[in-house]
Amino acid sequence: MSADKRPLRVGLIGFGCVGQGFYDIVQQLPAAAIDVARIVVKSPSKPRSLPPSRFEFDADALLADPSLDVLIEVIDDAAEAFRLVSGALRQGRRVVTANKAMLARHLPALRELERTHGGALLYEAAVAGSIPILRTLDGYFGAEPLRAVSGIINGSSNYVLTRMAEDGSDYAQALAEAQARGFAETDPTLDMAAFDPRSKAVLLAAHAFGLALNPDEILNLGIENITPRDLAHAEVRGLKIKVVAHLERLADGRVGAVVLPRFVGPSSPLFTVEHETNGVLIEAAFGGPQFLRGKGAGGHPTGSAVLADVAALRAGYRYGYAKTPSESDSAPALATDLELEVYLRHEDEHLPRQLGLRDLSAEQRGAGRRFSVGYVRLDALRERRDELRAAGAFVAATGASRVAAVQREALAPSLAL
């Protein structure tokens, strides 16, 4: 791992799926390159795979221990995670985190602390599990303008969609199965309502486009209301439904960003991304399309990304944030005046009109039909997101995951993502 043969002393805060996965990997590494010196957990009583003597309960004690070369924060609680990570960075420490919800809210502040105090913060495990997507965007594509980044970056909802499509099971069954396999949180809203991939999209936007977004600015629609009928609608057309985070630079230099279910055809590399696998497509200005696929959930795949970050910190690596505009450049703006072509399945006949949906499929209307296909303004969907959820409606983008494929002259200057 380095010419320096002393094992790296690591302090591990959190011993859930990711923490335990990382610990387990380190025990199996051929050389004693990493020493997990101290492990902090929250609950003293929870049964664990290691003897109780391995655990302690005060994370601040790890921050106060200068013998630890790297601190790894892999707890659930975003507020506490921010307190710990920012505290460590204030000391100029080297830190790894996997907490996308925390990062999505606090990235600018954490970057400022990293700069000011000379520490380093890596978080590859926060996006797309084992896929080295942040490093690829930040390092490899740092000098090259990107056109688009889109992908399946939530393993839990993709697992549910795959299981529903495989054997026609309904949403509740598939979700229970995902939870039993450890792919979904106990409160499934974060994953299923696409709050989790929205946080990840904030991180992708920072590294791919130099855009500092607040997660609330990005439209997120999920699959909590999906039914076998929606999947059948896709299947008879040779399509699948996938939750896709999509970021794209528009012709005017602004960036569009949405996270929502999408009909995906076999010509898309996302078509074969199944179960808890994640896949990300990068459209580089000169390199062309790049596709990366790997496991997006699970202790070992995510622990593997933490390991890569720990090794990178040892080698002196930090994110370059090469796309972040310097003070003299103007930051790219988020485009909000967009239209999406969507499939809207609903129980309320007034909903399409309330959304301002310009229906493309009136001629198909019939007694048994409860869906519309048409154009909706992005901001209308954002404003009525919670209403749509409450009304049991399901929305999916019908266009391909590229602006160019669905852009229509007639709609200029707004674009369909």
Next chain:
Amino acid sequence: MSADKRPLRVGLIGFGCVGQGFYDIVQQLPAAAIDVARIVVKSPSKPRSLPPSRFEFDADALLADPSLDVLIEVIDDAAEAFRLVSGALRQGRRVVTANKAMLARHLPALRELERTHGGALLYEAAVAGSIPILRTLDGYFGAEPLRAVSGIINGSSNYVLTRMAEDGSDYAQALAEAQARGFAETDPTLDMAAFDPRSKAVLLAAHAFGLALNPDEILNLGIENITPRDLAHAEVRGLKIKVVAHLERLADGRVGAVVLPRFVGPSSPLFTVEHETNGVLIEAAFGGPQFLRGKGAGGHPTGSAVLADVAALRAGYRYGYAKTPSESDSAPALATDLELEVYLRHEDEHLPRQLGLRDLSAEQRGAGRRFSVGYVRLDALRERRDELRAAGAFVAATGASRVAAVQREALAPSLAL
């Protein structure tokens, strides 16, 4: 690209497909981050896209110019490339090369020069065009043991195979088309007889397994003798034929390495890697399977990889060669006592016996049949490679591109790759 706003002064040696692609990209970058200060070419008379005043003819003059921050070597001539790159490293310079044939022969010597004189050598463009495969293996997977790396890493032969399968054109037609599009060398042997992907496999072996191989140690079989009949044999079985470089760590710690045509089924991510696209599958011990796909040929995709290396050199990046065994560890050995399950199409009825092929398909023998399927020892194929080529025979591995899938108890201790 960096906080340092002074443009990086680059000396470009070679203005063929890659050199011109890189130059073209730099001209289109938004900021003046890179200044291609001097360009050396070989022939003064060749018509070029830039005025003659932009070119000079003495590469040594660039090595003697200390104002150049980075030297880029993208010429064809491997001997001259080695002379220039080693000369630059001997001065402790930062160098980018795309010359895989040169690197495959001289990597240990170049690494030694890099270490001794404090320079840096990057060569992402040498393998799989625009795909950041070396960086991903070297950096991201540097701390994690890998089980296998396999992929389509020659765009020209993949283009020929795709075109033959698409419209039944024969080899000569498809090759002429690849050459017309600039995907194949004028002397097609390097690409079509799989010498080029063999060189790349040497580089993959160094970064993925810490293995220092001589290219001649790796079996390479190509597609110069492929016929529409071979493709039809694949097609009726729902398979495609792809030239796959395959490296795999065996259970005993040794590494197997072969480059040859392979029957690939739709469950493999390589199945949809078409035309000049490349695709690489990494099997990580903990991260699981990772797949990367992108353009493998063409001036812009390859120039994009050179750009990424130049930016990385500016940021202080160097390969870590983390898998290279230290002096106290023993280097992994190349496994040569392997058996492959192959399809052998031939005109000479004695060939299977001469190869020692243990036929699995005798019952299918008939008047119109001119192929055998069976096990052949790897070393028999290596020794008779040129004979097979001369005899017009075509060989393709029939197993999946993973040892596990074709390993047979009965053959222990040899394994089928």
